[in-house]
Amino acid sequence: MxxxxxxxxxxxxxxxxxxxxxxxxxxxxxxxxxxxxxxxPILWLVASSLKPNDEIFANAYSLIPSRFAWENYRSGWAGFAGNTFATFFRNSLFIVTVSTVGAVASSALVAYAFARIPFAGKNFWFTCLMMTMLLPHDVTIIPQYVLFSKLGWLSSFKPVIVPQFFSVPFFVFLIMQFIRTIPGELDEAAKIDGCSKYGIFFRIIMPLIAPALITATIFSFYWRWDDFINPLLYLNKPELYPVSLALKLFLDGESLNNWGGMFAMATLSLVPILLVFLFFQRYIVEGISTSGLKG
Structure with missing residues (x-):
């Protein structure tokens, strides 16, 4: 037993x-x-960028090309109307960089005001700001187009850049929630030392909300880089096109479509997004968690 x-x-x-x-x-x-x-889909895109043009859809399910058609990258980079794809990448980087700086900086200031500064009608204006997030973009397209047309901003970068300098509601909410986790005693101590509201923001608040700012920067970079409808509406000259809009030029209904060149440039357009994600992915979770101070 x-x-x-x-x-x-x-x-x-x-x-x-x-x-x-x-x-x-x-x-x-x-x-x-x-x-x-x-x-x-990404593997298929990369594989198709290396296939001959007549093989892309004839052998669509295979990820291994019969031969590596590196000429797709050469023909794609050559661009259109005397503008190489370097011009389109430069336009995209300019739009994304300036728009992101404006969106994050203005949203941080607005979030600081709502989180720390008392003023008349604060709750009402914050509610109005949040309600704008409920408006579909399709509703605002026509009023914005009419406004920018009367301002004479069409065929320029202004319509796709300037609105970002008036804050983004989602970023305001994200940063404001992060600021609220920071003890108010730090503000009082800074006031005793003679700091103004701007001094408190730049010297105390900004270093502590760095994860939220980086998260907003990443989101803004992705949104502006992938934006297609706004450049399509306002940028009417090929030399002003960003990458997202220039890719459609490979498709011509009156002649042979250069699918290989389009897929090659689409593959290159993923490189900045992948680099941003690889280097800053840890800040996304940290910024959204709104952990604030860690003691």
Missing amino acids: ANSVPSAVRAGHRPTTRRIQWRPAAYHLLVGGLALIMLY
Whole structure:
């Protein structure tokens, strides 16, 4: 009887141990399969950028080209109407950089005002600001176009850049929630030392909300880089086109479409997005968590 108990225990533990050992393998297999499904369109894009133009859709399901058509990158980079794709990348970087600086800086100031400075009608104006997030972009397209047309801003970068300098409601809410986690005693101590409201913001608040600012910067970079409808409406000259708008020039209904060149330039357009994500991905979760001070 003494020998039968350990054997029963051992027999009872073996299936449990095997189940525990198989769980990580099954989990990683499932996650790997889902990741492959999500990454397949990107892999297909990269593979198609290296295929001859007549093979892209004839052998669409294969990720291995019969030969590497590097001429797709040369023809794509050559651009259109005397403008190489370097011009389009330069336009995109200019729009994204200036718009992001304006959106994050203005949103941080507005968030600081709502979070720390008392003024008449604060709750009312904050409600109005948040309600603008409920407006679909389609509702504001025509009024904005009429306004910018009367200002004479069409065929320039102003309509796609200047509005970002008047804050972005989502960024205001994100940064304001982060500021609220910072103890108000720091503001009082700074006031005693003679700091003004601007001094408190730039010397006390801004260093502490860096994760939220970086998160807003990343989101703004992604949104502006992928923006298509606004450049389509306001930028009517090819030399002003960003990458998102220039890619459609490869498709011509009256002649042969250069699919290889379009896929090649679309692949290159992913490089800045991937670099930003790889270098700053840890700040996204940290900024959204609004953890504030860590003591």
